[in-house]
Every structure is written in structure tokens, then in C-alpha cells.
Amino acid sequence: xxxxxxxxxxxxxxTSPLDVPGTKDAGGMNVVVRAQAEALARAGHEVTIFTRRxxxxxxxxxxxxxxxxxxxxxxxxxxxxAKGEHEGVMDRxxxxxxxxxxxxxxxxxHAEHWFSGIAALPVARAHGVPLVQSYxxxxxxxxxxxxxxxxxxSPGRLxxxxxxxxxxxxxxxVSEAERRTVIERLDGDEDRVxxxxxxxxxxxxxxxxxxxxxxxxxxxxxxxxxxxxxxxRLHPLKGFDLVIDAIAVMDPARRPMLRVVGSPPPDGxxxxxxxxxxxARHGLLATTAFDGALRRRDLAERxxxxxxxxxxxxxxxxxxxxxxxxxxGVPVIARDAGGLREAxxxxxxxxxxxxxxxxxxxxxWAEAIDRLLADAxxxxxxxxxxxxxxxxxxxxxxxxxxxEVYRELLARVSAPAxxxxxxxxxx
Amino acid sequence: xxxxxxxxxxxxxxTSPLDVPGTKDAGGMNVVVRAQAEALARAGHEVTIFTRRxxxxxxxxxxxxxxxxxxxxxxxxxxxxAKGEHEGVMDRxxxxxxxxxxxxxxxxxHAEHWFSGIAALPVARAHGVPLVQSYxxxxxxxxxxxxxxxxxxSPGRLxxxxxxxxxxxxxxxVSEAERRTVIERLDGDEDRVxxxxxxxxxxxxxxxxxxxxxxxxxxxxxxxxxxxxxxxRLHPLKGFDLVIDAIAVMDPARRPMLRVVGSPPPDGxxxxxxxxxxxARHGLLATTAFDGALRRRDLAERxxxxxxxxxxxxxxxxxxxxxxxxxxGVPVIARDAGGLREAxxxxxxxxxxxxxxxxxxxxxWAEAIDRLLADAxxxxxxxxxxxxxxxxxxxxxxxxxxxEVYRELLARVSAPAxxxxxxxxxx
Numbered sequence: 001x002x003x004x005x006x007x008x009x010x011x012x013x014x015t016s017p018l019d020v021p022g023t024k025d026a027g028g029m030n031v032v033v034r035a036q037a038e039a040l041a042r043a044g045h046e047v048t049i050f051t052r053r054x055x056x057x058x059x060x061x062x063x064x065x066x067x068x069x070x071x072x073x074x075x076x077x078x079x080x081x082a083k084g085e086h087e088g089v090m091d092r093x094x095x096x097x098x099x100x101x102x103x104x105x106x107x108x109x110h111a112e113h114w115f116s117g118i119a120a121l122p123v124a125r126a127h128g129v130p131l132v133q134s135y136x137x138x139x140x141x142x143x144x145x146x147x148x149x150x151x152x153x154s155p156g157r158l159x160x161x162x163x164x165x166x167x168x169x170x171x172x173x174v175s176e177a178e179r180r181t182v183i184e185r186l187d188g189d190e191d192r193v194x195x196x197x198x199x200x201x202x203x204x205x206x207x208x209x210x211x212x213x214x215x216x217x218x219x220x221x222x223x224x225x226x227x228x229x230x231x232x233r234l235h236p237l238k239g240f241d242l243v244i245d246a247i248a249v250m251d252p253a254r255r256p257m258l259r260v261v262g263s264p265p266p267d268g269x270x271x272x273x274x275x276x277x278x279x280a281r282h283g284l285l286a287t288t289a290f291d292g293a294l295r296r297r298d299l300a301e302r303x304x305x306x307x308x309x310x311x312x313x314x315x316x317x318x319x320x321x322x323x324x325x326x327x328x329g330v331p332v333i334a335r336d337a338g339g340l341r342e343a344x345x346x347x348x349x350x351x352x353x354x355x356x357x358x359x360x361x362x363x364x365w366a367e368a369i370d371r372l373l374a375d376a377x378x379x380x381x382x383x384x385x386x387x388x389x390x391x392x393x394x395x396x397x398x399x400x401x402x403x404e405v406y407r408e409l410l411a412r413v414s415a416p417a418x419x420x421x422x423x424x425x426x427x
Numbered sequence: 428x429x430x431x432x433x434x435x436x437x438x439x440x441x442t443s444p445l446d447v448p449g450t451k452d453a454g455g456m457n458v459v460v461r462a463q464a465e466a467l468a469r470a471g472h473e474v475t476i477f478t479r480r481x482x483x484x485x486x487x488x489x490x491x492x493x494x495x496x497x498x499x500x501x502x503x504x505x506x507x508x509a510k511g512e513h514e515g516v517m518d519r520x521x522x523x524x525x526x527x528x529x530x531x532x533x534x535x536x537h538a539e540h541w542f543s544g545i546a547a548l549p550v551a552r553a554h555g556v557p558l559v560q561s562y563x564x565x566x567x568x569x570x571x572x573x574x575x576x577x578x579x580x581s582p583g584r585l586x587x588x589x590x591x592x593x594x595x596x597x598x599x600x601v602s603e604a605e606r607r608t609v610i611e612r613l614d615g616d617e618d619r620v621x622x623x624x625x626x627x628x629x630x631x632x633x634x635x636x637x638x639x640x641x642x643x644x645x646x647x648x649x650x651x652x653x654x655x656x657x658x659x660r661l662h663p664l665k666g667f668d669l670v671i672d673a674i675a676v677m678d679p680a681r682r683p684m685l686r687v688v689g690s691p692p693p694d695g696x697x698x699x700x701x702x703x704x705x706x707a708r709h710g711l712l713a714t715t716a717f718d719g720a721l722r723r724r725d726l727a728e729r730x731x732x733x734x735x736x737x738x739x740x741x742x743x744x745x746x747x748x749x750x751x752x753x754x755x756g757v758p759v760i761a762r763d764a765g766g767l768r769e770a771x772x773x774x775x776x777x778x779x780x781x782x783x784x785x786x787x788x789x790x791x792w793a794e795a796i797d798r799l800l801a802d803a804x805x806x807x808x809x810x811x812x813x814x815x816x817x818x819x820x821x822x823x824x825x826x827x828x829x830x831e832v833y834r835e836l837l838a839r840v841s842a843p844a845x846x847x848x849x850x851x852x853x854x
Binding site: 212216234257263264266269272273276277279280283285286287288289290291292295297 | 639643661684690691693696699700703704706707710712713714715716717718719722724
């Protein structure tokens with residue numbers, strides 16, 4: 001439809017697309033941004049990802065693929081920062097981004113996470129290019145209770161997110177759930193929020209295709225235990241404690257192995273420590289593995305060998321790991337919350353546990369786990385349906401939708417009469 | 428030399444060759460017995476492994492390969508027993524073994540671990556076949572101090588082991604170190620102890636041969652950390668606590684990832700719990716993985732991806748994992764103790780840490796780890812030498828030596844005049 005090559009700048013201040021997801025501060029967002037950028041580059045566009053240097057090692061510019069470059073910006077010390085520290089480097093990052101864009105202009109900026117949006121907003125105005133915002137996650141309402149080991153949000157976050165909802169040219173939500181949050185919690189303008197669902201790498205994440213893998217999955221029958229896998233940073237939002245408590249209340253003979261993939265975030269390992277303690281307290285050390293962070297292909301191998309994936313997250317904007325399980329032909333038991341209700345089709349590709357009245361009751365999870373593990377034909381049916389569902393959700397399809405949205409925005413901003421003017425000066 | 432087909436009965440009372448090493452009570456001994464039995468069967472002999480049923484699932488007879496059968500004997504409850512409980516089922520196991528051998532005679536019995544020896548002794552006498560004993564591990568002297576979480580030996584063990592050293596027809600030691608222990612600690616007759624070194628599966632355990640594997644090992648240079656691996660049941664004898672303490676005293680920027688492979692023994696997880704606590708206390712949760720027990724091929728993959736293996740065991744009769752690391756081209760840092768000094772060639776295939784004066788000093792281990800990790804060419808040289816060393820130590824070579832020893836024994840017992848008579852009646 002449009003063959004014109006776009007020059008697009010992705011701004012990802014606080015975490016690098018070069019980091020391994022599950023390490024440092026890298027999680028699902030890193031996967032998403034990189035996959036989307038790769039798909040845009042494959043479609044013939046030129047994407048530059050601007051990130052803050054958090055490690056002295058990488059070169060200033062890294063060409064990841066034809067049309068895809070990562071630029072390290074030296075704002076603040078070249079080490080990992082705790083989340084709260086990023087607010088202190090946003091201005092400097094913006095100044096250096098401005099200089100980069102003077103040297104190599106783009107037609108559109110797309111900010112990932114609110115730090116990036118706030119840093120990019122004056123730069124976009126100065127260069128007269130539209131700014132698109134993806135939140136990836138949105139702060140919980142200030143009145144919501146903190147989980148064990150969870151820290152309060154930085155005071156600037158909610159204000160920053162609301163400001164972006166009012167001032168950027170377009171907000172991209174990854175799910176209907178996130179779209180509603182932008183409109184309701186951030187007071188976003190309904191006309192300037194578009195849903196672009198994420199994709200999944202169905203080549204990397206695929207069902208078992210080797211005898212070894214099948215043997216692992218069939219191990220249940222020959223004296224082993226089936227395996228339940230949880231994947232994510234070891235943060236209270238992920239709710240992994242609930243899974244440990246659920247397995248503890250199961251009949252010991254029917255308990256699955258539990259595999260925990262992910263490492264603690266850089267701002268604290270209290271929650272990780274509490275998980276290790278819970279496993280020891282419940283006598284589950286012999287049937288629990290803590291894998292730490294895995295590289296993507298090892299993660300894919302781990303997921304496809306599991307019998308089920310559990311996603312007890314208190315909040316997921318999208319729930320990418322659930323879609324990765326689907327691509328791997330692995331059924332998911334997930335909380336019926338946020339984007340998970342779009343990533344899992346209840347009763348078809350997995351099971352959703354209603355939040356009310358008992359979504360936090362370990363016995364409810366234990367029963368759901370036990371029932372699905374006991375029913376191999378149902379798991380197989382769900383696994384096949386899940387794979388079919390994932391195949392319709394490629395990154396190329398996701399990027400095509402994103403481009404449509406970009407084009408629509410560029411058409412709008414090039415017709416200034418139709419645009420509300422924002423009075424935003426640079427600094 | 429001898430083409431005659433031997434019928435050999437392996438007696439392995441307390442753990443099954445069908446169990447996955449690292450789970451239940453299965454460890455290096457299960458690997459060894461199965462590999463030796465397979466090599467004997469490949470050489471054309473008929474081997475039956477008699478084991479106590481500890482799980483209702485497996486069939487009474489399992490044919491593992493042509494010439495290799497596992498027979499489950501229903502002595503005691505069909506569940507895992509704690510080590511101390513086995514003494515109560517030895518008599519019953521012997522009675523049922525006797526019945527099995529009446530139906531299908533063997534020419535020689537080979538007992539694995541002392542439980543099996545005591546159970547098999549009267550049976551061998553009743554059937555007039557020689558009994559060969561492998562200890563796999565020998566009780567520590569009663570005066571030696573217990574490690575944290577370690578339980579005292581069952582009172583019958585040392586007496587049982589000494590009785591076997593006096594009464595069996597031949598003791599097989601896996602190393603010079605074990606031969607000396609049999610003679611010195613158990614008062615064994617020097618003429619009736621033979622060393623038959625173990626082998627290693629150099630097809631399963633091989634160096635990296637894929638770009639993914641190489642990439643993992645090279646990750647150090649691209650912002651990751653090298654990986655140190657420890658493998659074994661989570662038991663105080665393995666000394667894994669020392670490795671955790673050593674990594675804790677290293678410069679944080681130079682610490683390796685630590686991968687702990689193995690699960691707690693069935694008689695207690697106190698030690699496993701103390702390891703998790705130590706990792707949390709030292710702030711190492713983000714750089715430590717607890718894999719639990721792995722199947723053999725997954726273990727092999729994990730080992731070949733590691734930069735170094737650490738074997739801080741207080742005692743190893745042989746140290747099979749060190750030889751598996753060698754076969755994988757991975758240098759080993761091990762305590763200069765027991766069989767480890769034969770499994771690792773100090774300065775060539777790895778580094779031996781002298782027991783005195785500082786073998787328990789974490790700083791000594793930290794320095795050795797740091798030095799080897801910092802010297803990639805040395806690691807590469809050692810890895811190549813280690814692989815070459817392992818290639819000379821196949822299981823077929825080990826089994827050929829075992830057969831020589833069997834033949835020598837059978838020749839001796841068929842010449843009764845030269846044999847001391849033991850007066851042992853069957854119950």
C-alpha cells in the first residue's frame with residue numbers, strides 16, 4: 001500500500017535491546033521492541049533504537065540487521081541504574097538524543113516506557129516530528145496495596161504517564177485492557193489511542209519436534225513428574241509465590257516439578273529470596289528448579305518441554321510469555337486479568353482463573369493445575385489450539401498494523417488544520 | 428581372549444538403574460552400574476541387575492538392551508526408603524534374590540554398595556557362585572566430624588563393610604585411593620582387591636559442537652559472565668557451600684554465574700536449604716541457578732557450556748563428574764582428595780587444590796577460580812588435554828578390565844584347593 005521507506009526512531013531509555021531478557025532490567029519489553037523493530041526493518045524501513053548506555057562494553061552504534069541500528073547514549077553513569085534513578089538522567093538523555101537527530105533525522109519517534117516519552121517529548125517538538133508512546137506497563141493506582149517486597153512507585157511516574165497521555169501524538173496500546181487503562185487511569189483521549197497487539201516468534205517458539213523433547217514431556221508416565229513452568233522477572237507483580245503455595249497444597253504424589261525462569265530485578269532480590277524461602281519451607285526443594293535468566297533459545301526449549309505454563313501475574317499489560325507458551329503448544333493457566341485474557345482463550349488454549357472471588361486462593365490454583373495435568377488429551381487439544389492461535393499472531397502482522405497506525409498519524413500531522421496544537425517548548 | 432558368554436548378576440538393592448541420576452537416591456553409582464552393565468552386554472555377556480522395587484510403576488522385568496535386564500524385587504514397601512531403612516529389608520531381599528537365581532542361575536554375583544553385599548553374601552554361598560563387591564562409597568571413620576546437616580552413619584554400615592572386605596571373593600576398587608581405604612580402613616586382604624577404573628561416555632559428554640554452545644561459552648566477552656558448574660546430590664560431602672562462599676569473596680564484577688545441578692537426597696534437604704540461604708545471604712541470587720536434577724543428556728549440554736567445573740567434595744571415591752567434565756573439554760578445579768587426584772591431572776586437565784593447609788579456605792578457591800577464568804588460553808589448553816585424557820577412558824575399556832578380573836576370579840574358585848573356605852550358612 002505504502003512503499004515509501006520511513007525513518008523511525010525508537011527511544012528506549014532505561015534498558016537496552018542488546019541485553020538478554022531476564023537479566024539486568026531487561027524483560028518482555030526488550031523482546032517486544034526488538035522484534036517490532038526487526039519486523040519494521042524487514043519491511044524495508046530504517047529503524048534506529050536510542051538507548052542509554054548502562055554498560056561500558058558495547059560500541060556506540062551496533063548494526064543488528066539491515067536497516068536496524070542501536071545507538072548508545074552516554075547520559076548518566078555507564079552502569080545499571082535502579083528504576084528510580086532514571087528520572088535524573090531523562091533531561092540529559094533528551095539533549096543528546098536531540099544532537100543525534102540533528103545528525104541523522106527521523107520522520108517519527110516512538111517512545112518505549114514513560115522515561116523515554118518524557119525525554120523524547122521536547123525533542124520531538126523541536127524537530128517537528130510526531131511522537132508515539134508505548135507504555136509497556138502503567139503505574140498501579142496510588143491507592144492500591146503493595147505486595148510483599150514491592151516498592152512504592154516513584155512519585156514522578158503517574159504524573160509523567162498522565163502528561164504523556166495528554167501530550168504525545170498517539171498512544172499505542174498492546175491490548176484492549178491497556179487501552180482502557182490509558183483512557184480511564186491516565187485520562188487519555190480515546191481518539192489518540194490505538195491497539196496494536198504484540199506478535200510472537202513462532203519459529204523460535206515451537207512445539208516439541210525431537211524425540212528428547214517428547215520423552216521429557218511423556219516422562220510423567222514413566223515415573224517422573226510433569227513440569228510446570230513460570231517465566232518472568234522475580235518481582236512481586238508476577239505472583240510466583242501463589243504458584244509455590246498452590247503446589248504445596250497439592251497431593252505430594254501429584255505435584256509437578258516447578259521450573260522458575262528469571263532473575264531478580266536490579267533494584268532488589270527480596271522477592272526472589274522469599275520465593276527460595278517458601279520453596280524450602282514447603283519442602284519443595286527437590287522438585288523445584290530456579291533457572292535464573294535464560295537466553296531466548298534456551299527459554300524456548302524449556303517452555304516446549306513443560307507440560308503447562310502458569311501465569312499468576314497480578315497485572316500484565318499483554319502477557320507475552322503466555323503467547324510464547326501458545327506458540328510452543330503448551331497450555332497456560334493464567335489469572336483472568338489485564339492482557340492475559342486476550343493472550344489465553346479460556347477453555348481453548350488454556351484456563352483463566354477468575355480474579356474474584358478466589359483468584360488468590362492457592363487451593364483454586366492447585367485444583368486447576370491438578371485437573372489439567374491429569375487430563376493429557378485435554379492438554380494436547382489445548383496445545384494444538386494454542387499453536388494455531390499463535391500462528392495467526394506473527395511479528396510481521398504486528399508490524400504491519402503498527403505501520404498503518406504510523407501512516408495514519410503522519411497523514412494527520414501533515415494536515416495541520418486538523419490537529420490540535422500543543423504548546424510545548426523545549427525545556 | 429575368552430569368547431565364552433558369562434551370565435552375571437549385578438545386585439543393586441537400594442537404588443534402581445532405571446532412576447534418573449540426581450533424583451531419588453540415584454547418583455554417580457547408578458550411572459556407573461548401568462554403563463558397566465551395558466558395556467558387558469555389548470561385549471556379548473548376559474547381565475541381570477537385581478534391584479529393590481521402590482516405585483509401583485516399573486514392570487517386574489525391563490529389558491534395557493540385548494543381554495541386559497533389570498529385575499525388580501518386591502522386598503519392603505514399593506516406595507523410596509531412607510538410607511537407614513534398607514538394613515531392615517536386606518534379609519527379605521536376599522530370600523527373593525535366591526528364588527530368582529534358582530529360576531535363572533548366574534555364574535557370578537557382583538554387589539553394588541554394602542546393602543547389596545550383605546544381602547547377596549548368603550545367596551552366593553548357597554548357589555556356590557563367587558561374590559564380587561563394589562563399595563561405591565565407604566563409611567567415614569566413626570571419629571571423623573560430621574558436616575552441617577550431615578547425619579551419623581547407620582551403626583551397621585562400617586561393620587557390614589568390614590565383614591564384606593573379609594568374606595567376599597573379590598573387592599573391586601575404582602581408584603588407588605579406594606583400594607587403600609579398603610585395605611586400611613576395612614582391613615581388607617590386599618590380594619583380594621583389584622582396581623578397575625571407571626569409564627566415561629565420551630559420546631554423550633563431548634565439547635561444544637554448535638554455534639549456540641560456543642556463543643554461550645564466549646558470552647563473557649560480550650557482557651555476560653562465564654559459568655561455573657557444580658554437579659552432584661545436595662549433600663554436605665559435596666562441599667558446594669565452599670564454592671558459594673568462594674564466589675562471595677570474589678570481586679563482584681569478576682564473579683562467574685554459578686550453576687548448581689542436583690537435588691537433595693531423599694533423607695533430607697537441610698543441606699539444600701542451607702545452600703539456598705547462603706546464596707541469598709551473599710546476594711548471589713541473580714547469578715546463581717539451581718537446576719535440580721537433570722537427565723543425562725541435559726547434564727552433558729550444561730557441562731559443555733560451562734567455562735569451568737568445580738568439585739569441592741570432601742570425599743569422592745572416583746569423581747565421575749570430573750571425568751565427565753574432561754570428556755566435555757571443560758577444565759576442573761577440584762579438591763586434591765580421594766579419587767579426584769586420579770580424575771584430574773593437576774596443571775594439565777585442571778587444578779587440584781591441596782587439602783592442607785587451606786583446602787577449606789574460600790579465598791584459596793576464589794583465587795583459583797579467578798585465575799583460571801581470567802586465562803582463556805589456559806582454559807582452552809586444559810580443555811583440549813582433558814578431552815584427550817577422557818578419550819582413553821571409555822566404558823568398553825573399563826568393562827574389558829572388569830571381565831579380566833572376573834575371569835581370574837572364576838579360574839581361582841574353580842580350583843578349590845587354593846581357596847580359603849568360608850563357613851557361611853544361608854540364614
